[in-house]
Amino acid sequence: MSMIERLREYAEHETPTGAADALNAFADRLVRRYGELGGTARRVPAPTGDHVVADFPGRGPRADDAPLLFLAHHDTVWPIGQLERMPWREEDGVIHGPGVFDMKGGLVVLETALEQVADDDRRPVRAIVTADEEVGSPSARELVTAESAGVVAAFGLEPPHPNGDLKTSRRGSTRVRIEVAGREAHAALDASSGVSAIDELVDQLIAVRTLVSQYENVLCNVGTIMGGGRTNVVAGKAAAELGLRFVDPETERAVLDAVAGLRPVRPRAELDVRVISSRPAWQPSAPVDELLAKVAEAGRSVGQDVGGAAASGAADTNLTGWLGVPTLDGLGPLGKGAHAVHEQVIAATLPERAALVAAIIRSI
Structure with missing residues (x-):
């Protein structure tokens, strides 16, 4: 299945925050998918919708290194039925639909990157996909705190800045x-x-x-x-x-x-x-600057220029950054219209972001 086909499948499975049945069905989909990619995944129960945690083993001489953590969410701001008002469509290389930008595109990016590094020597990878990020992750905060212990760095799959820069701090x-x-x-x-x-x-x-x-x-x-x-x-x-x-x-x-x-x-x-x-506020720090330099080097290995800047919006990376884990966010595809009826992603940036994430996993 292509990245675009999978993104359509994900977008057409509507998952509003708080719709536990819809979110849990999507969580089951993620658990199966992460299993196909060689991971061990589980649902973490929550009253308003279950979260997903997946661990992918390392390979080669780095198999026992501290893991990289990737943060994502499968809830969206859109109610059930929003597809009738803003249906999936692809026109002139732009994909439209509820949740494609914030942030099911990021989920597809991570999955594709994991496919690309399946046979490479690398650190272990852990993924946390939360079910209530759009309302501040009230039921996921303890989970993110616990699962981020001991990781070497954290990366968010939220949308980037409009020019593609990563996010180096958040309000x-x-x-x-x-x-x-x-x-x-x-x-x-x-x-x-x-x-x-x-x-x-x-x-x-x-x-x-x-x-x-x-x-x-x-x-x-x-x-x-x-x-x-x-x-x-x-x-x-x-x-x-x-x-x-x-x-x-x-x-x-x-x-x-x-x-x-x-x-x-x-x-x-x-x-x-x-x-x-x-x-909590995630503030700029020297460890984040050092991590950005490593990511920029990984980007150059796949022909991409990577920059970074502070962001006003909040996400689950606020917590890892506040906890002192070197953190970067914004590894999702480029686009615009988060929480708006013109929500969209640029199709060509899906494989570009996957290549960048794969390079990060190989090199960090």
Whole structure:
């Protein structure tokens, strides 16, 4: 099966975050595939969808060396049925479809690279494919931490920068939920006895914006808002989920402490602030620079120029980088439109990225 055929097969198996049955069926597919490639793979149970861990033995004099770790995920942001609205298609060397860029293309790249190095002397390889990366990997954090112990380096198969550069650091990313309980009342006949949870939530979001503005390089996005029910009823409940991103752990701690310290503006309003998921900031380091130099050398061996730069988005590589494991991300194919209806990959970069990953496995 060609890379494009396999990518189509993967994209047409829809796997939204939290759809446990769909994710588990895909995990079974990965376990079988990794077995075909000579690995020992297993599903790691999680309530919202199982993760996959696979180990591929080393060969020759490097068979007992510390393994290389590859990180990926099989969940996507797209709901079941998205294929009807953005069907798979290949036009002028560009592949379109839900999940092709983020990040089923990266899964196909790794599989192809493993095929290419099957008979080569090399280190062992370990792969972790998580099922809830798109919501911060809340059920996979302990797994990634445990399975990254003792590895020599970690590589993410997320999309690269637009020019193909790898990602050498990432902002920390934390999801926070703010819930407000007010008091329902008739909005005209008894408004004074009510407490609007919506009004309280609006004021709390303004307060968050104000405190975030006191720090440089902090991003804040209000991703969802919900609450109320009828225009003639004072809203009794409201909630919002925020995405916060940080360059360094000191700023992260200061902002999160301030958000946790929010207090109700209105008498009788109740406020609950909690962290839903958190990925620590992965900062630039000398070990990452050294790893990038080795990867650039591996790239030259297959006729590719490899560069690197910091990234704003978060991924599972945040955790390995934060833990001090030399880490690089962005080894997936080139394309654009992550989380957007124009999601796409450039078909020719699938084999190019596979050749680069294979060179990394052979040489690092």
